[in-house]
Amino acid sequence: MSNPNxxxxxxxRPPQTDTKIVQDSYMAMVQRKRLYxxxxxxxxxxxxxxxxxxxxxxxxxxxxxxxxxVGDYPADVLSEAWEQRAELPGYLFKFLPAxxxxxxxxxxxxxxxxxAGFLLAMHGxxxxxxxxxxxxxxxxxxxxxxxxxxxxxxxxxxxxxGGGPVPAVIAIAIHTAGAxxxxxxxxxxxxxxxxxxxxxxxxxxxxxxxxxxxxxQVAPNFLSYSLLRxxxxxxxxxxxxxxxxxxxxxxxxNAMSWGPGLFDEAAAIFILLFATIIFFDQLxxxxxxxxxxxxxx
Amino acid sequence: MTDINVQTIQSQxxxxxxxxxxxxxxxxxxxxxxxxxxAFSFDIIGLAERARLDNAITFASDSWSHKVHVTKSHRSxxxxxxxxxxxxxxxxxxxxPEWVSGRExxxxxxxxxHVVRFLPDNAMDYIIPGYGTFEAKFNxxxxxxxxxxxxxxxxxxSDRRVALKTSNGRVTITRSKTEIFRYxxxxxxxxxxxxxxxxxxxxxxxxxxxxxxxARHNIAGAWSDFWGNPMWRHSDxxxxxxxxxxxxxxxxxxxxxxxxxxxxxxxxxxxPFRALRMAIRRVFDFLRGVDALIWTxxxxxxxxxxxLTGALAILITDTGTFGKxxxxxxxxxxxxxxxxxxxxxxxxxxxxxxxxxxxxxPVLLSQVLYFFxxxxxxxxxxxxITGGGIGLMLTQAIQTQxxxxxxxxxxxxxxxxxxxxxxxxxxxxxxLIKGGES
Numbered sequence: 001m002s003n004p005n006x007x008x009x010x011x012x013r014p015p016q017t018d019t020k021i022v023q024d025s026y027m028a029m030v031q032r033k034r035l036y037x038x039x040x041x042x043x044x045x046x047x048x049x050x051x052x053x054x055x056x057x058x059x060x061x062x063x064x065x066x067x068x069x070v071g072d073y074p075a076d077v078l079s080e081a082w083e084q085r086a087e088l089p090g091y092l093f094k095f096l097p098a099x100x101x102x103x104x105x106x107x108x109x110x111x112x113x114x115x116a117g118f119l120l121a122m123h124g125x126x127x128x129x130x131x132x133x134x135x136x137x138x139x140x141x142x143x144x145x146x147x148x149x150x151x152x153x154x155x156x157x158x159x160x161x162g163g164g165p166v167p168a169v170i171a172i173a174i175h176t177a178g179a180x181x182x183x184x185x186x187x188x189x190x191x192x193x194x195x196x197x198x199x200x201x202x203x204x205x206x207x208x209x210x211x212x213x214x215x216x217q218v219a220p221n222f223l224s225y226s227l228l229r230x231x232x233x234x235x236x237x238x239x240x241x242x243x244x245x246x247x248x249x250x251x252x253x254n255a256m257s258w259g260p261g262l263f264d265e266a267a268a269i270f271i272l273l274f275a276t277i278i279f280f281d282q283l284x285x286x287x288x289x290x291x292x293x294x295x296x297x
Numbered sequence: 298m299t300d301i302n303v304q305t306i307q308s309q310x311x312x313x314x315x316x317x318x319x320x321x322x323x324x325x326x327x328x329x330x331x332x333x334x335x336a337f338s339f340d341i342i343g344l345a346e347r348a349r350l351d352n353a354i355t356f357a358s359d360s361w362s363h364k365v366h367v368t369k370s371h372r373s374x375x376x377x378x379x380x381x382x383x384x385x386x387x388x389x390x391x392x393x394p395e396w397v398s399g400r401e402x403x404x405x406x407x408x409x410x411h412v413v414r415f416l417p418d419n420a421m422d423y424i425i426p427g428y429g430t431f432e433a434k435f436n437x438x439x440x441x442x443x444x445x446x447x448x449x450x451x452x453x454x455s456d457r458r459v460a461l462k463t464s465n466g467r468v469t470i471t472r473s474k475t476e477i478f479r480y481x482x483x484x485x486x487x488x489x490x491x492x493x494x495x496x497x498x499x500x501x502x503x504x505x506x507x508x509x510x511x512a513r514h515n516i517a518g519a520w521s522d523f524w525g526n527p528m529w530r531h532s533d534x535x536x537x538x539x540x541x542x543x544x545x546x547x548x549x550x551x552x553x554x555x556x557x558x559x560x561x562x563x564x565x566x567x568x569p570f571r572a573l574r575m576a577i578r579r580v581f582d583f584l585r586g587v588d589a590l591i592w593t594x595x596x597x598x599x600x601x602x603x604x605l606t607g608a609l610a611i612l613i614t615d616t617g618t619f620g621k622x623x624x625x626x627x628x629x630x631x632x633x634x635x636x637x638x639x640x641x642x643x644x645x646x647x648x649x650x651x652x653x654x655x656x657x658x659p660v661l662l663s664q665v666l667y668f669f670x671x672x673x674x675x676x677x678x679x680x681x682i683t684g685g686g687i688g689l690m691l692t693q694a695i696q697t698q699x700x701x702x703x704x705x706x707x708x709x710x711x712x713x714x715x716x717x718x719x720x721x722x723x724x725x726x727x728x729l730i731k732g733g734e735s
Contacts, residue, residue, distance in 0.1 A: 048550060051543050055608055058540065058685075060601025073598035101338075108335050111328065147715040149677045151688065152708055155695045160353040165339045239590045242682060243692075249590065256594065270591060278586040 081267030091268035095251055099272050101165055102247035105237040109169045110230045113176025118222070120145075120177060121184030122210055127193055130206050142185070145178030154240045168245035172236050176229055187221050188214060220291045227284040234280055238273055248273055360705030363485040364466075365394060367405055367477040371419050371435050376403060380485050381699075385527045388491055396479070407465040407479050421475055423461065423468060433459055433470050440470050484702050486528050493522040529703070534690065538714055540604045541686035544679070545672040545718075548611025553665045556616050560623030561649070566630065578624070585617030589675065593683050602684030610679055611672050622664055626657050663726045670722040674715050687711055 056063045081088065123129045124138040150171040157167030196213040204212065215222075241249020248269055255265040336342075366382040369375070378393050380386030388394070396406040403415040410426040420434040431452075432443040439456040453460040461468040467478040489496040494509040495518065503509070503519045510518050524532050561567045563577040593610040600606045635652035643651065680688030691707045694700050 044550075048547065051547050052605075055540075055543055055547060055603070055605040059603030059605035060684075061599070061603075063600065063605055066596075066600035066605075069599040070596070073595050104335060104338060108332070111331075143716060143719075144712060147674070147712045147719065148708075149674045149688075149711065149715070151678045151681050152691065152711060155681075155692060156356065156704075159356070159695060159698070160349055161344060162347045162349070164344065166341070166344055169339075235588050235590070238588065239678060239682070242590060252590075252594075273588065273591065274586055277588055278582070281582075281586065 077263045077267050077270070080263035084264040087264055088268055088271075091265055092272060095248065095265075095269055095272055098241075098246075098248045098251045098269075099276060102237050102241060102249070103234065103276065105165050105168045105172065105240075105245075105247055106230060106233040109172035109176060109237070110226060110233050112169070113173040113233075114180055114222075114226045114229065116173065116177035117142075117180025118184055120181035121188055122214070124181065124185045125188045128188060128191070128196070128210065128214060139185075142178050142181040145174050146182060147178070148175065150175050150236050150240060151243060154245055155243060158244050163244040163246065163250075165246040168237055168240040168247070171240060171245075172233050175236075176233060180225060180229060183225050184218070184222060187218050191217050224288045224291045227288055231277075231280050231284045234277060248276075356701050356704070358480075359701035361484075361702070362480050362482050363702060364478045364480045365485075367394075367397065367479070369403075369415050369421075369475045371473055371475070374419075376415070380491070381528075383528065385490060386486055392491075405477050405479070407463075407477075409465055411463060411465040413466075413468060413477050415475070419475075421468075421470070425463060431461065435470065435472065435475075440472070484529075484706065486526070488526070489519075489522050490526055490528055495519045495522055529706070534687070534707070534710065537687040537690050538710060541676045541680055541688065541714070542673060542718070544604050544607040544611060544676040544686060545669055547608035548676070549615060549665060549669045549672050551608070551612045552615035552619050553661070555612070556619040556623050557661075559616075560620055560627055563620060563624040564627035566628055566632075567649075577620070581617045581620030581624075583617070584613055585621070587614075589614045589679060590682070593679050597683045604680075604685040606683045607676055607679040607685050610683070611675060615668060615672070618668070619665070623657075623661055626660055627653070630656050659729050663729050666722040666726050666729075670715070670718045673718045677711055677715075687714070 052063075059066075120138060120142050123131065124135055124142055126132070126135065129135050129138070150168075153171035153174055154167050157170055161167050191214055195217070196209050199209045199213045237245075237247055238249045238252075241247035241251075242253050244250065252266065252269045252273070255262045255269060363381055366377075366379050368377045368379070368382075370377070376393075378388040378397070396408075398404055398406070399414075401417065405413040405415075407413060411424065413421060413423045415421050418434070419436075420432070422433070423431040425431060428449070430443075434441050440454075440459050442454060442459055444452065444454055448454055451462045453462075457472060459468075459470045466480060469476045486496075495503055495515075498506070498509065503515050506515070508515055512518075513521075559577055559581075563574055563581065565574065568574045589610050592613050593606065596609050596613075597606045600609065630653055634656060635648050638652040639645075639648045676686060677688040677691075680686035681692045682688075687707060687710065691704065691711070694703045694707060
C-alpha cells in the first residue's frame with residue numbers, strides 16, 4: 001500500500017521523536033514493573049503482618065509478653081544444671097543408651113529408606129524401569145510416601161505396635177524412601193544409557209544392568225544425598241522419641257514432665273542432643289565435600 | 298621398560314580388583330551384622346508379642362466405615378439409636394433406622410438374613426445363617442444363653458458379659474444393656490448431622506426444592522449446617538490446616554527476611570573482619586544445631602501452646618539453615634556486576650542493591666520456596682508437639698482411640714495439603730527460573 005516512489009524518510013517522524021518514543025515506552029515499562037513489584041511487596045508485607053497477628057491472637061500466650069520470658073526456661077535449666085554440675089557426667093553416661101538408640105533409629109531407617117528409595121527411583125525412571133507401564137504409579141507412590149509427615153505413621157504404629165524404636169524406624173524409612181526416591185530419580189534421568197545398553201547386549205539381566213551400569217555413575221551423588229538424609233533423620237528420630245518412640249526424645253519428655261527437680265537431667269539430654277547433631281552435621285558435610293571434590297577431580 | 302610398566306599396571310589392577318571384591322562382600326556382611334545387632338537391640342521378638350494386631354484391624358476397618366449402635370437398656374427397656382454411639386449422632390426422638398421394625402418385639406435386620414430380635418423381659422435372639430439361633434436372657438443377675446459346651450471362637454461368653462462378632466455386626470450383652478453394632482461403608486454424617494433438616498436430601502432438593510427450614514434460605518442454611526457440622530467440624534479443620542500453613546509461611550519467610558542482611562555479614566566477600574564473620578557463622582551453627590525440637594520446647598514455655606510458637610520454632614531453626622545457604626550463595630556472586638554498578642558512581646549500598654541482589658534473589662527465593670514446602674510438613678509435626686494446627690487435631694483424634702474415620706480423614710487432608718504445597722512451590726520455582734532466564 002505504501003508509495004514505492006517515496007525515498008525520503010517520513011517527515012512526520014523525525015529521528016529525535018523515535019528516541020523519545022523508545023525512552024517513553026521504556027520509562028512506562030519501568031514504572032509498570034515498579035508498580036507490580038510494589039504491589040507484590042505490599043501484599044507480601046500485609047500477609048506477613050496479618051498472619052503474625054492471627055497467629056499471635058490464637059496463641060495461648062501473647063508474643064510481647066512471651067518475649068520477656070524467653071530466657072526464663074533456659075536460665076532455670078542452666079542454673080539448676082550448674083548447681084548439680086557434679087552429677088552431669090553421671091547423667092551423660094546414664095543417657096548414653098538412649099543416645100545410641102536415637103542414632104540406631106536414624107541409621108536403620110536411613111539404610112532401609114535409601115535402599116527402598118533407590119528401587120523406587122529405578123522403577124520410576126524412564127529407560128531404567130523394569131516395568132515401564134508402572135512408572136506413573138511408582139512416581140505417585142513416591143510422592144505420597146514423601147508427603148506423609150513421619151509423625152502420622154509413627155503415631156498410628158505406636159497404637160498398633162506399642163511404644164519403642166520400631167514405629168519410628170518404619171515411619172522415618174517410609175518418608176526417606178519417598179524423598180530419596182524423588183532425588184535419585186532426578187539424578188538417574190541424566191544417566192548415560194550407553195553402559196546399560198552395552199550390558200544388555202551381552203545378556204545382563206535387570207539387576208546386573210542397574211548395579212553395574214547405573215550405580216557406578218551415580219554412586220557419589222547418591223552417597224552424598226544419603227549422608228544428608230542421615231543427618232536429617234537424626235533430628236527426626238529425636239522428635240519422634242518425644243511422642244513415644246524411644247530414644248533421647250522419650251527421655252527428654254519424661255525429664256521435662258517432672259518439671260523442676262529434673263532440670264539437670266533435661267540439661268544433660270539437651271547437651272547430648274546438641275553435641276550429636278553438631279557432630280554428625282560436621283561429619284556428613286566433610287564427607288559430602290570430599291565426595292563433591294572427588295567427582296569434579 | 299614397557300614390560301615392567303605393564304606388569305606394574307597389571308599388579309595394580311589386580312590389587313584394585315581384589316580390594317573392590319573385598320568391599321563388595323564386606324559391605325553387605327557388615328550391614329547384615331548390624332541388622333542382627335539391631336534386631337536384638339530393638340527387641341523385635343518381644344515386639345511381635347506386644348503388637349496389637351486387633352488395633353490395626355480396628356483402624357483399617359473403622360477408618361472407612363461407620364457403625365450404628367442400637368442400645369437397649371435393661372433397666373428402663375428403652376432403645377437408643379446412635380451413629381458411632383455418639384450423642385451428636387443420635388437419631389431424634391421417635392425416629393429410627395429403616396432396618397429396625399416392630400413394636401412389641403423389635404427386630405434389627407443386620408442384612409444377609411442376620412436378624413436380632415429384642416424380646417420382652419430382657420430376652421433376645423439372633424438368627425445367624427449357617428449356625429442357627431442364638432438366644433440370651435438377662436435374669437437380673439446373670440446372662441443366660443442357649444450355648445452348650447461347644448462355643449465357637451467368635452462368641453465370647455461369661456455369666457456377666459456375652460459378645461458375638463459375626464460377618465454382619467456385633468452384639469454385646471452385659472448386665473446393664475444389650476448393644477448391637479451394624480457396620481456400613483463410608484463416612485456417615487459427613488455433610489449433615491441427623492438433627493439438620495437437610496440430612497439425607499439430595500443436592501437438587503436443597504438447591505431447587507421447597508424450603509426445608511422455614512427460617513432460612515435453603516442454600517444458606519445447608520451451608521451453615523455443613524460448616525458447623527458438630528461431628529466432622531469442617532470449619533475447625535479448615536482453620537487448623539490454615540494454621541499449619543500459616544506457621545510454615547511465617548517461619549520460612551520471617552527467617553529469610555532476618556537472614557538476608559546477616560548473610561552479608563557472614564560472607565567473606567562482603568565482610569573483611571574475620572572475627573565478625575566467624576561469630577555470625579557460629580550463631581547460625583548454634584541455631585541449626587539446637588534443633589527444632591528443643592526450640593519448640595523452650596519457646597512453648599515462654600509463649601504457650603499455639604501457632605505462634607510453632608512459627609517461631611521454624612523461624613529460628615531456618616535462620617540457621619538459611620544463614621549457611623545464603624552466605625554460600627553470596628560468596629559465589631559474580632564481581633563484574635558489582636564493579637559495573639559502582640563504576641557508575643553508586644555507593645556500596647546501591648552496589649549491593651543493583652549488583653548483588655538481582656544475581657542472588659532468584660536462587661535464594663527458589664531455596665526459600667523449597668523450604669516453605671518442607672516446612673509445611675515440619676509444621677504438622679511441631680503442631681503435634683506444641684499444640685496447634687492439624688497436627689494437634691490428628692494427635693487428639695488418635696489419642697481418643699475411637700474416631701478412626703476422623704484420623705483417616707485428617708491423614709488424607711494432610712497428604713493433600715503437603716502435595717498441594719509441593720505443587721505450588723514447584724510451580725513458583727519454575728516461574729522464577731524462567732523469569733531469570735528471559
